[in-house]
Amino acid sequence: MSDNPKTKRGRGSGQRLGASRSPGAPSRPDRAPRRPSGFTARELAVATLSAVLDGGRSLDEAFDAAASRSGTLEPRDRALARLIVLTVLRRKGELQAVINSFIEKPLPASAGGLWPILLSAAAQLLMLDTPPHAAISLAVDQCRADRKARHFDRLTNAVLRRVAATGKDSLATLDPVEVNVPSWLRGRWVAAYGAELAREIAAASLREAPLDLSVKDDPAAWAERLGGLLLPTGTVRLTRAGRVEDLEGYADGAWWVQDAAAALPARLLGNVADLRVADLCAAPGGKTAELASVGAQVTAVDQSPARLSRLSENLARLSLSAEIVEADVTAWEPDRTFDAVLLDAPCSATGTIRRHPDILHLKRKDDTTERVALQHRLLDAAARLVRPGGLLVFCTCSLEPEEGPAHIARFLAEMPGFVREPVAADEAGIDGAWLTPDGDLRTLPCHLPLSDPALSGLDGFYAARLRKSADS
Incomplete structure (x- = not known):
């Protein structure tokens, strides 16, 4: 079957006027792109992570700035976005190691928000028990909405499917203290407190604090x-x-x-x-x-x-x-x-x-x-x-x-x-x-x-x- 536009128009000649749009025709100017449910929360998480990891801004400053640009957000969306960010920042070493195990070539530096998108989705899949179809679909949507990351939508889909399938097995082989806490910081704690207590300090530091x-x-x-x-x-x-x-x-x-x-x-x-x-x-x-x-x-x-x-x-x-x-x-x-x-x-x-x-x-x-x-x-x-x-x-x-x-x-x-x-x-x-x-x-x-x-x-x-x- 041909995908030629003329063939499509010929077969659809009996359709109601305006019911379909020819390929390449402009979008209606009065209709904004519809975002799937949960997209805004993920976008807030990725924007915050980019500001912290790439821009060197503090978490609270970055989150508040990104939230102000997101417009009105439901409390549950703000809470979800912040939970994703906190999880990635605590366990970035583990998440990055799992993702890298499924990528054959290093990703280019000019890939926009690709890395924060991958980290955010992997955190949802491995640590936050988000249904795989939701985490993966939304991550692909985020790539497509990012001018520099849109060319990696298929890679994102493939990598995250593998993370969902076997990522927890890879995660189980990693030492959270070794991969999440910078070696220079662990070294300072060992010098100050001894190896055993330093490890207890590091492990406790990676746990979420109660209120x-x-x-x-x-x-x-x-x-x-x-x-x-x-x-x-x-x-x-x-x-x-x-x-x-x-x-x-x-x-x-x-x-x-x-x-x-x-x-x-x-x-x-x-x-x-x-x-x-x-x-x-x-x-x-x-x-x-x-x-x-x-x-x-x-x-x-x-x-x-x-x-x-x-x-x-x-x-x-x-x-x-x-x-x-x-x-x-x-x-x-x-x-x-x-x-x-x-x-x-x-x-x-x-x-x-x-x-x-x-x-x-x-x-x-x-x-x-x-x-x-x-x-x-x-x-x-x-x-x-x-x-x-x-x-x-x-x-x-x-x-x-x-x-x-x-x-x-x-x-x-x-x-x-x-x-x-x-x-x-x-x-x-x-x-x-x-x-x-x-x-x-x-x-x-x-x-x-x-x-x-x-x-x-x-x-x-x-x-x-x-x-x-x-x-x-």
Whole structure:
């Protein structure tokens, strides 16, 4: 049978006018291409992955920017897109290895969004239990909609069919720690913690973190109401997921999202009711909320207007108040000192990979030098703000020794007016295993093992408590 257009028109001469369109005829200008169900969520995932993996943008920044370009999205589409992105970022090494096992030649660099499309679809097939026909069909549609990737639609279909058929067998042969965590980062953890503990840290970092809440009042009651667990530290850990905004108590400002480990540094200040407390590098405000909720007179300082705006919004929802100052902490010179100062210094954030797997792809081995120098200046600036006899707590969410213990060793050697005030086991619900020999706090992602692995773990945090002498 001929595919000649004339033959088609001759056979169709009895059809209703306008019922068909000759090949090559223009599309109707008033009819936009119809996207299949689920396409927009996948496009959001791929756009986010491209911005993170190729553009070096943070996950949250990339996702928000891509979502704003996608127009109005159903909450379930946003949730699916984010789940796909998080899965790819956590397990990119495994996904890439499986895909490469089915590709004979390296893909060209100018293939548009082909790699993010393949990674996204493979994650759905191997880890998210998406029906193969849906994941593969939508990935092919995405290729065809991408000017640079459209020539690879058949390859995409063939490769993903093989991933669906035998990809899980290939996946089972891979070591997740070896292929997903950069070798330079694993090497640093081995040097700092030893091979066995370093592997536990890496394995725990690849697991999705549960949702932790800091509660203003009666955490035991809120744990029961939300169907969660009350941790020894007072944090409520939820056993079921869902949109945070839909949970009971969110609209009323009864609690805020904060990892259990991130909630500990502020508690090391003890009873701060009616005390003047400076929260430095404060945004987005979890620690500010902690301090304000127990009656401290908080001054929250940060140099980012956007992050301070978010802090203000969070405090407003929680019906809490604090003095908010936009300033560079290293140059800030208030007309007073403070009873207590909390410095949560910007860092590599390697302790938060469970929640921010983009760190695995954005951080580099040589990133540390400039950041450590900034932390040094911030700590010295914070010390000047502490009144005689007052407390200073320095913390970072980094697992790297030079971003924690090394700073305190240097600081105490150069600042004779300060002494370490060791943290005690059971203080603020702290387990003795989370303390260093010097009495500093050191939580690891593999700490707090529970019967359900999905509910286990903590972010990696370091915190030291320092007391300024009364005559300094």
